[in-house]
């Protein structure tokens with residue numbers, strides 16, 4: 001035991017309990033500075049090759065830098081829930097971002113509060129439910145925004161002019177100065193939105209890095225050979241899946257005039273140069289990478305400056321010596337590594353979390369630690385620092401001994417990881433795995449594929465050696481370790497939601513068929529037998545081409561309200577289409593969902609179009625010829641099992657896209673005919689009412705063969 005901690009321990013024994021609870025240095029303040037998606041390889045203390053972070057380096061110089069800190073599930077909400085509870089996601093309930101965190105459960109801020117701490121949270125929260133266990137909280141709703149952000153408390157919403165990273169720090173400092181109960185030690189969680197997508201820099205950083213070329217990662221042009229089969233099916237590539245907003249080819253809606261002027265001055269000339277350059281292929285990928293990484297690093301620059309402001313404040317106000325400062329981020333991120341942005345995979349870049357801790361008097365300055373720690377340990381560590389008992393049901397372990405330079409002999413030798421968010425954004429299959437200091441074994445259990453990486457010989461994880469006989473023994477050992485961990489953490493008994501349907505299992509009976517034979521005043525009966533009956537508004541039933549048709553007068557719609565799971569197109573191959581006799585050049589035939597998740601078959605300027613949105617990634621087909629007005633035409637669209645898209649007119653394919661995608665999560669808006677309800681599921685302003693007649697609407701889970709398509713389209 002070092003002298004300082006000996007004296008502190010002694011002090012807490014000899015002094016009256018009330019004094020010890022209120023002011024003893026053995027109960028340090030805790031300042032947790034936390035960011036969203038800040039990868040270690042964008043911190044110079046971790047050896048970044050692409051930027052400098054002087055304030056984080058200052059923290060590392062004065063504290064301990066952890067080289068092996070890993071998340072349990074590389075995604076925002078779940079990581080935050082693990083930190084709050086000290087439990088894996090299947091226990092705390094937040095297995096993916098679509099879940100609302102149950103704030104009634106035990107969390108470490110509540111325990112600190114009960115233990116005599118005053119507690120506060122500012123900035124990004126992202127757990128959907130209101131924070132609990134805080135004397136003061138003021139958070140960004142949802143993802144929040146960078147410019148002129150709205151913050152909310154339990155009772156009010158307020159828009160703050162300025163930049164989110166600065167304002168989050170302002171609010172934190174304001175609470176330290178004037179908000180907190182100064183008779184108690186504090187916990188302050190200062191949680192930034194930055195550097196999350198869409199990477200909007202502060203006005204002062206808009207031109208930072210303009211005059212340099214940021215080095216590319218070695219794996220920018222990864223072809224995914226040697227990895228799991230689904231690695232190349234993920235929608236998070238810089239090459240294909242960055243949208244105009246990501247690339248700053250559109251403006252930011254929430255800016256004021258002055259901010260917009262600065263923005264346009266910075267991006268305008270650069271965008272003009274880009275448009276005239278007509279880049280393609282690798283050159284285009286390289287341009288996107290530079291645009292992306294510079295904006296990301298600009299966001300990091302503001303974080304770093306604001307960490308400096310916090311540290312300066314502690315210095316100037318006599319708080320530095322008795323405050324543990326901990327910096328981390330909810331997961332890592334791909335900075336062009338493997339050709340990607342985003343996170344989710346168990347590969348190193350997104351599995352790793354930065355963790356830097358400064359604890360004056362206890363942690364030796366400028367030290368590094370290589371033990372395996374996780375976000376699972378943060379809650380336990382905070383409680384331990386505060387001298388509050390750690391509940392038995394928490395699943396991690398306090399790393400206070402590590403901070404004191406003493407690794408317990410029985411410290412963990414492996415970590416458990418589990419990612420659940422599939423179907424969902426970016427199409428990363430569910431997987432779990434184990435990582436030791438040398439190896440990583442991953443099981444993609446929905447498709448029963450495995451990967452093994454030897455991190456010593458293959459640190460970039462380019463070649464799975466799972467099938468290499470030389471590693472047979474390692475596979476056996478790691479599988480046993482995985483089984484042990486799954487039992488220890490009680491994952492083996494957890495019942496998770498079923499995976500989406502296998503796209504290869506097609507169903508070629510219609511799942512919806514409006515042939516208009518069974519219509520009454522308000523309903524269009526589904527004659528497929530699946531009971532997907534539609535409700536009609538301002539739609540007349542009239543004589544059609546062969547049987548009955550729907551007449552749309554420019555305000556009508558047929559929709560299936562509260563659409564059932566049986567109409568969910570997630571990962572389905574599908575055929576959708578109808579006969580139509582348009583009176584106008586624009587109108588929706590069939591639409592489902594929005595530009596997040598959905599599809600739409602429609603006419604625009606007379607051309608038939610089919611749009612698919614997969615996690616906001618657009619895929620579009622436009623027919624080469626206009627449809628004739630006031631004539632019957634058959635129009636259909638298909639997505640096959642390999643996610644190839646096709647558009648059909650009168651039974652013939654007229655446009656194809658081999659590199660498309662399935663709708664990859666449940667659409668939020670209902671299935672509709674004759675207009676698009678709610679948010680648009682195509683490149684138009686909804687509802688884009690159809691005018692004219694529609695007949696014989698069908699939807700199949702599968703692609704009709706040519707003969708069946710011709711038969712449906714037969715005149």
Ligand SMILES: [Ca+2]
Pocket residue numbers: 036037075076330331
């Ligand atoms: Ca995140």
Ligand SMILES: [Ca+2]
Pocket residue numbers: 591592593594669670676677678679680681686
């Ligand atoms: Ca819609």
